[in-house]
Amino acid sequence: MDRIIAEYGFYIGWSYGMAAFLMLLEPVILNSQRKSLLQRLRRLARVNSADQ
Amino acid sequence: MSVNWFKYSSPVSFYPLAGKLLPWFLWPAILLTIGGLYWGFFETPDVLSDQKQYYRIIFIHVPAAWMSMWLYAVIAGWSVIGLVMNTRLSFMMATATAPTGAIFTVLALWTGSFWGKTSWGTWWDWDPRMTSELILLFIYIGYMALQAAIDDSRRADKASAILAVVGLFMVPLIYWSVNCPDPTQCAALHQRSSMKDIEPNILWSMLIMTFAFWSYSFYVIFKRVRIVILEREKHSEWVNELPEIKSHPGAV
Amino acid sequence: MFAALKMIVLRDLMLAMRRKTEVMTALFFFVIVISLFPLGIGSEKQTLMKIAPGVVWVAALLASMLALERLFAADYDDGTLEQMLLIPQPVFVLVFGKVLAHWMLTGLPLVLVAPLVGLQYQLPEEAVTTMMLSLLVGTPVLSLIGAIGAALSLGVRGGGILLSLLILPLYIPVLIYGSGAVEASMLTGAPVQAYLMLMTAFAIVAIIFAPWATAAALKIAVE
Numbered sequence: 001m002d003r004i005i006a007e008y009g010f011y012i013g014w015s016y017g018m019a020a021f022l023m024l025l026e027p028v029i030l031n032s033q034r035k036s037l038l039q040r041l042r043r044l045a046r047v048n049s050a051d052q
Numbered sequence: 053m054s055v056n057w058f059k060y061s062s063p064v065s066f067y068p069l070a071g072k073l074l075p076w077f078l079w080p081a082i083l084l085t086i087g088g089l090y091w092g093f094f095e096t097p098d099v100l101s102d103q104k105q106y107y108r109i110i111f112i113h114v115p116a117a118w119m120s121m122w123l124y125a126v127i128a129g130w131s132v133i134g135l136v137m138n139t140r141l142s143f144m145m146a147t148a149t150a151p152t153g154a155i156f157t158v159l160a161l162w163t164g165s166f167w168g169k170t171s172w173g174t175w176w177d178w179d180p181r182m183t184s185e186l187i188l189l190f191i192y193i194g195y196m197a198l199q200a201a202i203d204d205s206r207r208a209d210k211a212s213a214i215l216a217v218v219g220l221f222m223v224p225l226i227y228w229s230v231n232c233p234d235p236t237q238c239a240a241l242h243q244r245s246s247m248k249d250i251e252p253n254i255l256w257s258m259l260i261m262t263f264a265f266w267s268y269s270f271y272v273i274f275k276r277v278r279i280v281i282l283e284r285e286k287h288s289e290w291v292n293e294l295p296e297i298k299s300h301p302g303a304v
Numbered sequence: 305m306f307a308a309l310k311m312i313v314l315r316d317l318m319l320a321m322r323r324k325t326e327v328m329t330a331l332f333f334f335v336i337v338i339s340l341f342p343l344g345i346g347s348e349k350q351t352l353m354k355i356a357p358g359v360v361w362v363a364a365l366l367a368s369m370l371a372l373e374r375l376f377a378a379d380y381d382d383g384t385l386e387q388m389l390l391i392p393q394p395v396f397v398l399v400f401g402k403v404l405a406h407w408m409l410t411g412l413p414l415v416l417v418a419p420l421v422g423l424q425y426q427l428p429e430e431a432v433t434t435m436m437l438s439l440l441v442g443t444p445v446l447s448l449i450g451a452i453g454a455a456l457s458l459g460v461r462g463g464g465i466l467l468s469l470l471i472l473p474l475y476i477p478v479l480i481y482g483s484g485a486v487e488a489s490m491l492t493g494a495p496v497q498a499y500l501m502l503m504t505a506f507a508i509v510a511i512i513f514a515p516w517a518t519a520a521a522l523k524i525a526v527e
Contacts, residue, residue, distance in 0.1 A: 008105045011166045011167070012108055012109060015109045015112055015162070015163040015167070016109075016112060018159065019159055022158070022159055026152065026155060026272050027271070030272065030275045030279065034279050034282075037283060038282075038297065041292075045292045045297050045298070048292065190469070190472070190473045191473050194473065197466055197469055197470075198456060198460075198466065198470060201457070201460045201462050201466050207525070210524045211456045211521060211524055214452075214517060214521050215456055217517075218452055218474070218517050219473075219474075222474050225477050226473065226474075226476050229476060229477035229480045230476070230480065233484050234484060234488075234495075235481070235484075235495070
């Protein structure tokens with residue numbers, strides 16, 4: 001049984017693993033992009049309202 | 053009905069709508085994935101012809117490949133709408149869809165390669181379908197590169213839209229030429245059995261996973277388009293009035 | 305309309321003649337690349353005959369791409385392109401004229417140089433004629449499709465590389481059938497006609513649709 005898992009595990013594991021990795025990575029990257037964008041925009045808004 | 057549609061065709065109104073819809077796509081994606089994989093692993097036979105357990109890669113590989121193709125069609129669709137109706141949001145949706153489509157293409161290639169190693173013995177052997185998928189990846193990369201290279205967003209939008217439409221025209225041709233390098237007959241290297249011969253449980257699992265991927269795509273693409281909207285519209289009034297910006301004045 | 309076409313073609317040809325080196329560059333590139341492969345792969349007769357179709361076509365693709373950058377760039381840089389887009393003739397004519405001139409300067413020479421390739425790769429006569437025919441019908445398609453890419457990436461930084469990235473996938477059908485035709489000509493009983501007719505069909509479709517897409521791209525680049 002262990003040998004079977006070891007044998008299949010490699011191929012199936014890497015396939016599903018990559019899928020999980022990519023499909024979890026995407027939202028994580030998007031979240032961090034959004035965060036830094038919002039920070040930038042807040043600073044921009046602060047600068048703008050300070051000018052007024 | 054048509055009045056509602058056009059109301060959401062501006063970035064201003066689409067931004068909050070997309071935000072509200074996000075959980076509606078996230079949860080189905082998670083549940084469908086769990087359901088699809090469960091069905092795929094436990095309700096299906098242990099072997100498929102000579103492939104033993106390895107064929108289970110199909111539950112990721114085939115839906116990913118389908119998504120990579122459909123999302124490209126989606127990009128082309130938004131491009132056409134954008135070019136014809138000159139709506140900014142259409143172009144933004146096209147821009148937002150591309151990375152997800154590219155990721156699915158990479159995933160299809162990756163899983164296809166691993167599956168190929170188990171059934172054909174090599175990581176890559178220029179099988180027509182895999183080759184076409186690789187070319188599709190190049191086309192995605194070209195699309196994203198063109199957008200990134202042009203600074204003016206109007207021009208970037210329109211140019212990449214034209215590229216997408218030209219690509220849509222060419223992709224079937226490319227697929228066909230790779231599949232049938234001899235015009236009088238089509239070579240089929242390692243062609244797997246056609247759809248109707250597949251055991252229903254396997255087919256169902258694949259379909260459920262496909263729906264899961266669609267739901268996931270909506271989630272990720274809507275998330276991304278919100279970022280694109282914010283970035284593009286950052287100098288406009290309504291962005292500065294947004295709660296997420298107003299409520300944290302100057303916070304870092 | 306034909307007068308305008310003639311004028312555009314002649315103008316481009318004249319401009320190119322004043323800078324002959326540019327024209328020769330693509331051709332010499334082709335010849336050099338063709339000559340490199342036997343050095344890298346091996347010059348056994350069997351090997352040469354096997355790789356010739358693919359090598360010739362890949363070299364043709366690359367040579368065509370090299371010359372594409374300059375298709376619109378010079379006119380874009382000095383403002384002539386904008387003026388040309390304003391004339392009352394349909395932009396299709398402008399594009400078609402420039403592409404025709406470009407092909408005459410880069411594609412046609414390849415057709416004429418094909419016998420040299422036949423010599424280097426020790427190809428039989430039928431293969432050489434098929435090679436010339438396939439290049440004759442295929443290189444216009446390369447120029448036409450390439451023009452779309454050239455227009456899209458006009459004035460954009462990273463131009464040349466970007467152009468290759470955009471166009472090479474689109475060139476693949478021509479590559480497959482062009483080299484397929486030459487390969488078929490070296491086998492007995494293979495349907496070379498089918499390949500050439502298919503490529504002619506490509507050419508016709510390309511002539512009808514590609515300048516239109518190129519024109520749209522040019523307008524976007526200029527506005």
